[in-house]
Amino acid sequence: MRWTLKFGTCLALIGSMSFLIAAAPGFEWAKPPWAPAPVVPTDNPMSAAKVSLGRNLFYDKRLSADGSMSCGTCHQQARAFTDGQAAHKGVDGSLGLRNAMTLTNVAYLSTYTWSNPHLTTLEKQMMVPLFSDHPLEMGMAGHEAQMISALRNDSDYPAMFRAAFPEQSGEISVDNVIKAIASFVRTLNSFNSPYDRFIAGDRTAISESARRGGSLFFGERLECYHCHGGPNFTDNNLQEGQIFPEYGFHNTGLYNEDGSGTYKANDHGLRDITEKEDDEGRFRTPTLRNIALTGPYMHDGSIATLRDVLLKHYALMGRAASTPNGASPLRDQFIVGFTLSESEVDDVIAFLNSLTDDDFIHNPAFSDPRPKH
Numbered sequence: 001m002r003w004t005l006k007f008g009t010c011l012a013l014i015g016s017m018s019f020l021i022a023a024a025p026g027f028e029w030a031k032p033p034w035a036p037a038p039v040v041p042t043d044n045p046m047s048a049a050k051v052s053l054g055r056n057l058f059y060d061k062r063l064s065a066d067g068s069m070s071c072g073t074c075h076q077q078a079r080a081f082t083d084g085q086a087a088h089k090g091v092d093g094s095l096g097l098r099n100a101m102t103l104t105n106v107a108y109l110s111t112y113t114w115s116n117p118h119l120t121t122l123e124k125q126m127m128v129p130l131f132s133d134h135p136l137e138m139g140m141a142g143h144e145a146q147m148i149s150a151l152r153n154d155s156d157y158p159a160m161f162r163a164a165f166p167e168q169s170g171e172i173s174v175d176n177v178i179k180a181i182a183s184f185v186r187t188l189n190s191f192n193s194p195y196d197r198f199i200a201g202d203r204t205a206i207s208e209s210a211r212r213g214g215s216l217f218f219g220e221r222l223e224c225y226h227c228h229g230g231p232n233f234t235d236n237n238l239q240e241g242q243i244f245p246e247y248g249f250h251n252t253g254l255y256n257e258d259g260s261g262t263y264k265a266n267d268h269g270l271r272d273i274t275e276k277e278d279d280e281g282r283f284r285t286p287t288l289r290n291i292a293l294t295g296p297y298m299h300d301g302s303i304a305t306l307r308d309v310l311l312k313h314y315a316l317m318g319r320a321a322s323t324p325n326g327a328s329p330l331r332d333q334f335i336v337g338f339t340l341s342e343s344e345v346d347d348v349i350a351f352l353n354s355l356t357d358d359d360f361i362h363n364p365a366f367s368d369p370r371p372k373h
Contacts, residue, residue, distance in 0.1 A: 030365070032200075035191050035231065036239040038107035041121055044179045046186065049163035052369075054184030056160065057177055059368040062150045063130065065139035066091050071129065071181065074100040074137075077366050080290035081188060086301025088137065096135035097267050099301040104289045104360070107186040108231075110238040110245035114283045114299045115269045117247060122182035130178070144174055151177070190289050190360035191231075198354070206354045213351030216344060222314070223334040233288035233355070251281035253318015253331030254298055261330030267300065280330055290360065292353045306349050315340065 024046035029037055040046055057063060058071045074088045075081035081103035088100045098114050111117050112125035119125045129137040140147060151157045151172050162170030164180055195214070197205035206214075218225045227235050227248055235248030249270045255263045263269060263281040270279035283299045297303045303313060313319040317337035321327035340348070360366070 029189070030187065031189050032191050032196075034200075035189070036108075036241065038186055038189075039238050039240055039242075040186065041123065044123060044182065046183055047164065049160070050165070050180050050183040051187055052184075053157075053160045053164040054180035054182065055366075055369055056156075057181050058184055059370065063138060063140065063147060063177070064091050065143050069138060071138075072368060074129075075103050077363075078293075078361055080104050080190075080293040080361060082294045084295070086296050090136035091139040092136055094136060096137065098299055099296065101286060102290060102294045103185055103188045104190045104287055104357075105232050106188065108237060108239050109234075110236045110247055111284065115249065116273055117249070117270070118273070120245075122185055123178050126178045126181055147177070148172055148174065188360075188366060190357040192359045193289065193355050193357040195351070195354040196357070207350055209347045209350040210354040211351075212344075213347035213349065214354075216340075216348050217351055221338050222348070223336060223338075226334045227285045227332075228288050234285045236284055248285040249279070249282040250285060250332040250335075251283075251328065251330045252298075252313070253281075253320050253328040253335050254302070254313065255281065256318075256320035256323060256325045256328040259325045261328040264300075269299070278330075281328070288352065289355050290357060292356050293361065306352055307345060310340070310345055310348060314338070 024037070024040045027046035027048070031037075058075075061067050061070045061073075063070060068091055074083045076083055083100045085100070087095045087098060089095055101114065106112070106122065110120065112119040112122065113128060119128070131138075131141040133139070133141055151161075157172065158170060161172050161176065165171060165176050168176070194205040195210070216222055217228075227250055229235060230237055235246055237246040251261070251269070257264060261280055268280055270282040271277065273279075286294075292306065295301075295304060295306070297306070297309050298313075303309050303319070312322070314335065315338050316322055317327045318331045318335050320331075321337075
């Protein structure tokens with residue numbers, strides 16, 4: 001079953017998110033007229049100066065403990081802001097458990113990371129890669145003063161902070177670093193894929209194969225659209241004018257280690273946060289925008305290709321169905337299995353490929369602004 005919040009919990013969450021009611025007055029979003037405006041925290045309004053600062057910080061390796069990595073290390077524009085690895089590495093070279101998620105249209109998400117419903121803003125999420133030690137990512141816990149000193153002594157940053165945070169006289173602080181990066185990441189919007197142009201009326205934008213694949217995707221045989229719906233092909237949504245955030249965490253039957261649906265040790269999805277047995281193996285539904293660029297797939301990067309995602313996972317009622325323990329009894333109600341011909345598989349993949357936005361991955365406004373050496 002889809003993970004839903006109990007009414008009391010929902011009210012508590014809504015109360016905690018009551019500051020998330022304003023868009024960005026006066027800020028021009030780079031998006032088509034039909035796309036809704038993202039929701040922006042009222043304590044971090046958008047500005048062009050703040051986005052510019054955040055873009056520079058996003059690519060600055062001085063935000064890691066040993067100067068070896070930046071946000072852009074694990075979130076590469078050419079890969080739709082993923083890194084092509086099954087699991088990301090930290091500054092000490094150790095591997096984390098999870099696949100780096102795309103930053104495509106993250107401004108429209110209701111919650112962040114694969115399985116933490118408490119990370120409801122990009123500002124909160126930014127604390128994880130910067131300061132977490134389990135797993136270790138950028139490793140800045142205990143190195144805050146080092147980071148701030150480096151930024152204050154930089155030839156460009158003091159003026160950029162003054163432009164971005166004039167109400168604070170350009171204070172260079174951890175809080176403002178996080179707010180600036182979050183502001184930049186909110187602009188990483190992707191709405192010009194061939195499928196977007198097709199929906200807007202360009203009937204030549206996608207192939208006949210992709211059209212057939214779209215019919216399968218949105219049809220009852222595959223059931224994909226139940227979780228991968230809406231303008232961002234996910235059931236985690238928050239946008240201007242939306243009364244309640246939408247949350248979707250699902251067990252797709254990827255693992256069944258003991259016959260009762262248990263996932264691999266130390267990686268139990270939502271259950272690691274809620275400690276509820278029913279949340280075993282439930283992970284946030286990722287967007288399918290730019291999905292052809294973001295492999296390997298699943299939360300742990302354990303499936304290499306989109307064809308294998310279709311044929312070796314979802315078609316089987318979850319990959320665990322092919323193991324001695326059989327299909328997971330905890331898998332979501334919409335993971336029902338299906339049979340596709342080879343040509344139909346090709347059609348679905350053609351449709352998924354039509355969600356690739358070339359403008360997004362080549363947009364100079366999203367790239368590293370500093371000269372390459």
